[in-house]
Amino acid sequence: MKNEFEFIETLRRKYNLSKIGDDCAVLPKDSKTDLVITTDLLVEDIDFKLEWSKPEFIGHKSLAVSLSDVAAMGAKPVWAITSIGVPEAIWKTGFGEKFYDGYMSLAKKFGVELIGGDVSRTPDKIVIDSIVAGEVKKGKAVLRSSAKVGDLIFVSGKLGGAAIALKCLENGEKYESSKYKKLLRQQLAPNPQIKTGQIIGTKNLATAMIDLSDGLSSDLAHLCRESKVGAKIFADKIPIESQISDFKFLTEDKFSIALDGGEDFELLFTVNPKKYFQVENELKKHECFHIGEVTANAEIIELIANGKSEILTAKGFRHF
Amino acid sequence: MKNEFEFIETLRRKYNLSKIGDDCAVLPKDSKTDLVITTDLLVEDIDFKLEWSKPEFIGHKSLAVSLSDVAAMGAKPVWAITSIGVPEAIWKTGFGEKFYDGYMSLAKKFGVELIGGDVSRTPDKIVIDSIVAGEVKKGKAVLRSSAKVGDLIFVSGKLGGAAIALKCLENGEKYESSKYKKLLRQQLAPNPQIKTGQIIGTKNLATAMIDLSDGLSSDLAHLCRESKVGAKIFADKIPIESQISDFKFLTEDKFSIALDGGEDFELLFTVNPKKYFQVENELKKHECFHIGEVTANAEIIELIANGKSEILTAKGFRHF
Numbered sequence: 001m002k003n004e005f006e007f008i009e010t011l012r013r014k015y016n017l018s019k020i021g022d023d024c025a026v027l028p029k030d031s032k033t034d035l036v037i038t039t040d041l042l043v044e045d046i047d048f049k050l051e052w053s054k055p056e057f058i059g060h061k062s063l064a065v066s067l068s069d070v071a072a073m074g075a076k077p078v079w080a081i082t083s084i085g086v087p088e089a090i091w092k093t094g095f096g097e098k099f100y101d102g103y104m105s106l107a108k109k110f111g112v113e114l115i116g117g118d119v120s121r122t123p124d125k126i127v128i129d130s131i132v133a134g135e136v137k138k139g140k141a142v143l144r145s146s147a148k149v150g151d152l153i154f155v156s157g158k159l160g161g162a163a164i165a166l167k168c169l170e171n172g173e174k175y176e177s178s179k180y181k182k183l184l185r186q187q188l189a190p191n192p193q194i195k196t197g198q199i200i201g202t203k204n205l206a207t208a209m210i211d212l213s214d215g216l217s218s219d220l221a222h223l224c225r226e227s228k229v230g231a232k233i234f235a236d237k238i239p240i241e242s243q244i245s246d247f248k249f250l251t252e253d254k255f256s257i258a259l260d261g262g263e264d265f266e267l268l269f270t271v272n273p274k275k276y277f278q279v280e281n282e283l284k285k286h287e288c289f290h291i292g293e294v295t296a297n298a299e300i301i302e303l304i305a306n307g308k309s310e311i312l313t314a315k316g317f318r319h320f
Numbered sequence: 321m322k323n324e325f326e327f328i329e330t331l332r333r334k335y336n337l338s339k340i341g342d343d344c345a346v347l348p349k350d351s352k353t354d355l356v357i358t359t360d361l362l363v364e365d366i367d368f369k370l371e372w373s374k375p376e377f378i379g380h381k382s383l384a385v386s387l388s389d390v391a392a393m394g395a396k397p398v399w400a401i402t403s404i405g406v407p408e409a410i411w412k413t414g415f416g417e418k419f420y421d422g423y424m425s426l427a428k429k430f431g432v433e434l435i436g437g438d439v440s441r442t443p444d445k446i447v448i449d450s451i452v453a454g455e456v457k458k459g460k461a462v463l464r465s466s467a468k469v470g471d472l473i474f475v476s477g478k479l480g481g482a483a484i485a486l487k488c489l490e491n492g493e494k495y496e497s498s499k500y501k502k503l504l505r506q507q508l509a510p511n512p513q514i515k516t517g518q519i520i521g522t523k524n525l526a527t528a529m530i531d532l533s534d535g536l537s538s539d540l541a542h543l544c545r546e547s548k549v550g551a552k553i554f555a556d557k558i559p560i561e562s563q564i565s566d567f568k569f570l571t572e573d574k575f576s577i578a579l580d581g582g583e584d585f586e587l588l589f590t591v592n593p594k595k596y597f598q599v600e601n602e603l604k605k606h607e608c609f610h611i612g613e614v615t616a617n618a619e620i621i622e623l624i625a626n627g628k629s630e631i632l633t634a635k636g637f638r639h640f
Contacts, residue, residue: 037401
């Protein structure tokens with residue numbers, strides 16, 4: 001059985017779909033501008049649980065995950081389309097209104113216009129499809145496929161927060177009564193790195209970029225595969241959510257959570273070494289961590305820990 | 321409880337969403353072109369049943385319903401995005417590959433490029449979100465909201481076929497063994513009226529247009545509401561699928577099926593009377609029926625049968 005990445009790769013080759021394979025498709029808009037566009041399907045009990053979240057958070061997250069893809073192209077989000085399918089019993093509770101309260105509040109923050117959508121009944125689970133389009137200067141979308149050997153690898157923030165929050169929710173933590181509300185919101189209503197993405201895009205800081213949705217080990221592998229390069233990352237440089245030590249029930253070690261935990265929605269980007277100081281300067285108001293470098297060992301990712309190198313396998317989220 | 325139309329109208333007012341309310345949103349592209357874009361969410365057991373259909377047909381229909389919205393703007397379809405969510409057991413049967421066989425075959429027919437999508441697992445039902453964008457000369461998208469009193473009302477083909485086919489499937493008819501395959505395909509794999517829509521658009525034939533997805537009584541009501549007009553239609557002019565008389569088990573009268581049966585994906589459009597002969601001439605290779613006229617009785621639709629007038633209430637498909 002093909003997993004979803006193999007399936008998409010097969011489609012891409014079979015039908016010669018050249019615009020598929022990045023965070024967003026890039027389309028010409030006018031003589032100065034390209035349009036970037038992305039879609040994310042969110043399914044109840046796969047991507048979220050109603051009992052852990054609330055409709056406003058689900059609305060926020062639906063938009064946030066697609067905004068994150070637009071950020072990963074270095075683009076400015078402009079418009080959005082959202083389809084929701086809701087079982088009748090949930091519809092009757094006013095789910096729709098509350099969903100759009102959360103959705104529109106985030107849309108307003110980033111000046112995104114909702115231009116369309118569809119509303120459907122479903123037999124028993126909520127489904128949401130979120131589409132966001134952004135604009136970027138012609139030819140300047142930051143792709144996954146243009147990392148070069150010798151580039152430095154950066155992440156835009158601490159990792160593992162969303163995965164720790166998920167473990168807490170699975171362990172019975174309730175948002176309303178929790179003293180870890182801020183941490184839980186990293187899972188339930190994450191903040192896309194729109195400003196960081198736009199600075200990277202407009203200032204030409206990165207050679208390649210991807211957002212961390214599946215997990216660092218998986219998303220770095222996607223970037224390396226598309227760029228036909230490898231990578232070396234340093235365990236002691238990986239920024240890990242500091243509250244991790246509060247949760248004694250966690251059985252995974254902190255590196256596994258930071259490497260394989262998904263949904264941080266931070267940006268992973270590669271930088272020509274000559275631009276190191278420019279990145280530090282332009283992004284000084286934003287967290288930014290140098291975690292490794294791009295190598296010539298195509299599709300091989302090495303993790304350097306305690307002076308030893310091990311090959312890292314992608315263990316991020318997969319549907320199939 | 322709000323139905324989906326009331327819900328969307330509430331959102332539109334609350335958040336001042338000016339691009340919502342037509343078959344497609346219209347966005348400026350470049351100095352000569354507008355982009356039109358639509359989305360349709362299809363849910364297993366609401367919009368289709370796997371046991372009645374096959375994955376190739378479901379792929380075809382997913383694209384066709386959105387192509388029909390683009391046709392209703394008088395636009396040329398250009399690119400598409402599709403997200404699919406599939407339960408693991410169905411995924412293992414190769415559903416994805418067969419779905420895209422049907423989808424891509426229709427995409428190729430109309431020169432539509434698949435530029436993106438998402439693949440997700442679902443707990444137990446298939447869901448599909450289909451997005452199609454088209455292009456139209458700037459300012460020339462044919463809206464629902466611009467019908468004028470005195471305009472003639474046309475439909476692009478016979479009505480009721482998809483609804484009759486649905487009744488046959490509900491009555492146990494199997495596609496593979498049926499002698500009514502062509503009729504059943506009107507429900508399972510409908511043909512969007514792309515060419516008719518483009519002729520109407522490029523030749524400026526219509527003042528307003530909508531596609532018949534919910535049913536004539538509902539979709540004419542949508543057009544009248546957006547245009548702030550009423551309509552009068554003549555029972556003896558409504559073109560009804562001729563095979564209807566083959567199916568003795570049907571309990572509904574043929575007018576109900578033609579008026580309220582959904583999913584015909586024909587075009588309903590209004591024409592300035594001065595253009596009557598131009599419409600006949602330009603569309604002579606395509607079926608086209610004059611069924612009524614636009615009146616000043618805002619949002620009132622009259623059905624004239626046997627010389628008597630009755631007020632028609634919208635009885636098309638509603639999710640909630």
